[in-house]
Amino acid sequence: MNDVAALAGVSHQTVSRVLNEHPSVRPATRERVLEAIATLGYRPNLAARALVTRRTGTLGVITPASALFGPTSTLVAFEQAARDAGFYVSVATLRAFQGDEVVAAVEHFLAQGVDGVVVVAPRSGTVDAVGGVHVPVPVVLVSSGREGLDLPTVSVDQVAGGRLATEHLLTSGRRTVVHVAGPQEWYDARDRLRGWREALEAAGVPVPEHRAGGWSAADGYQVGTELVRTGVPEAIFAANDQLALGLLAAFGQAGVRVPQDVAVVGFDDEPGTAFYAPPLTTVRQGFDELGRRAVQSVVDALAGGAPAHHAIAPELVVRRSSGAAQGPPTG
């Protein structure tokens, strides 16, 4: 920085002012400084800046260590939005989402000196754990569950998604809808279940038993096999696309026709769902907006705003598995 100052014939402080876009620098001076910076290939030292400003410009994201579609899409969207807003993004992935692992990740970020932490908290326990640590920087939850904590929260409205899927099946002529639920320690799974129940109740339809399990196609296959044995319902809302895929596999194998014998709707709109056999009706979540909102929440919190809760509306994608469209599949 001193070299730049010397070359431009100003003091180091003027260089600093140019760097920080301070208003009272003469255009001619600024020009000279910028030129010197370019000539010398000077790059400000962030550590030194952080030392005095007590800001690192870095946000930490805690996210599940999986290639699951939802969390990864969220991560990517968040990183893009954060970089646009001028932040660096540091990541910590968690295999198990247990309390102490979450705490360790938070500590990891605090040691690094992040300006804020975003927790993609899909499972209960995570949120409690976050609430239990004292974190001296803003924390934003990307999660459907907030468990009474007074933290800003951003999420896709899973209840609305569940309702959307269920209503679609009801309005397309099915008298009832069975739900193949995801693991109930996941907020999303609970909320999709709730949306399904609400839609049934609103329609005055008795609520059948639901089946809970994991998120994987293997789980869906198992439930599907069981349904084939015990009786296939008119319609099924699966808590995600993988479960739906497993159901389709079981039905296909047993000669149960979709959508004629049973309509199926999934959740996520993963890549490829348009080419399942048959193409899968599903619910798409707006991850880009989720990412932008999360960044916005951190910025707001940094500015001292009150914690707000944002829910993003999901969108139904209708394909053949629910008996609506016909003809060749389209992406």
Place this chain on the structure above:
Amino acid sequence: MNDVAALAGVSHQTVSRVLNEHPSVRPATRERVLEAIATLGYRPNLAARALVTRRTGTLGVITPASALFGPTSTLVAFEQAARDAGFYVSVATLRAFQGDEVVAAVEHFLAQGVDGVVVVAPRSGTVDAVGGVHVPVPVVLVSSGREGLDLPTVSVDQVAGGRLATEHLLTSGRRTVVHVAGPQEWYDARDRLRGWREALEAAGVPVPEHRAGGWSAADGYQVGTELVRTGVPEAIFAANDQLALGLLAAFGQAGVRVPQDVAVVGFDDEPGTAFYAPPLTTVRQGFDELGRRAVQSVVDALAGGAPAHHAIAPELVVRRSSGAAQGPPTG
């Protein structure tokens, strides 16, 4: 730090020594310092340390901004390995993988002061771009293409994977194998193609025309439809699972039986492939090892080691689509 020193009755330097595990500190003293640290909830300031050591302990990863299975799995594996090795991981995702965007991401990391950069470089152009910038810190490529650059490289051996898939189809009785290739500006796509060709040539089988396109199920579907019209080959090796999914959709719709009429093999072993119709034979890549190796390469480069190139062997996962297994699908 001064508070800690005062409380422990030592100098700030001794505290620093304890923090850095310097050998010559008496156990009793160390104990007292650690206690003071715990009492005061003291956390060292990384910026101050970075300012003097010129190390931030942060690694930057440049990776595609997509939820594609390969890149995300790599990212997660890398982050885990890096954190185990004591590094923070900063991420930059790229929508397009064009030269200037890559350069911008590298600059972003340099401004942040990372100790090393890992570039997940799936497409040509990326690597050239990296080669074009002067980067004052180690750069490691996670990529099948290195284009003559003298950078350490880590990758899953895509050629071997292509060979594996093709040989499997040949040994299971098919006389030839058609390849549905991925976009040829992706190294992985080129190498899988090469592996396929090598296997055919090694077996003394004439090499049929291959079909190149995108990575998506829609692309696979299109090729499949075309094949149905022009004649379905005995076996197909698709460059990834999504392409294979599209093929299966096209064949299923046209009444072409898999594997009886045509055997199909994919690549990636994405979640759910075991439940495609029929379950898909595919090639699994060892992402965990990839991540560990990448971290190791950075560490080696930081220690001044010569650039090495590591290739990880992929693994064939045999399922029904290639006509081997029968019975209900398994995970």
Place this chain on the structure above:
DNA sequence: GCACGCCATGTGAGCGTTAACATCACCTCG
């Protein structure tokens, strides 16, 4: 028994930046 060396610890400086204050020229207004 004394010099030497090593271990445990303390002292002072400096890493590169920004914040706070100081300075000086010039402009405005009564």
Place this chain on the structure above:
DNA sequence: CGAGGTGATGTTAACGCTCACATGGCGTGC
């Protein structure tokens, strides 16, 4: 025409840590 203000710049002191060197106590070997 002079007081007061404003805009452009410089000067100095931190920020919290590690490095290099200084200091003093104690064991070792001839």
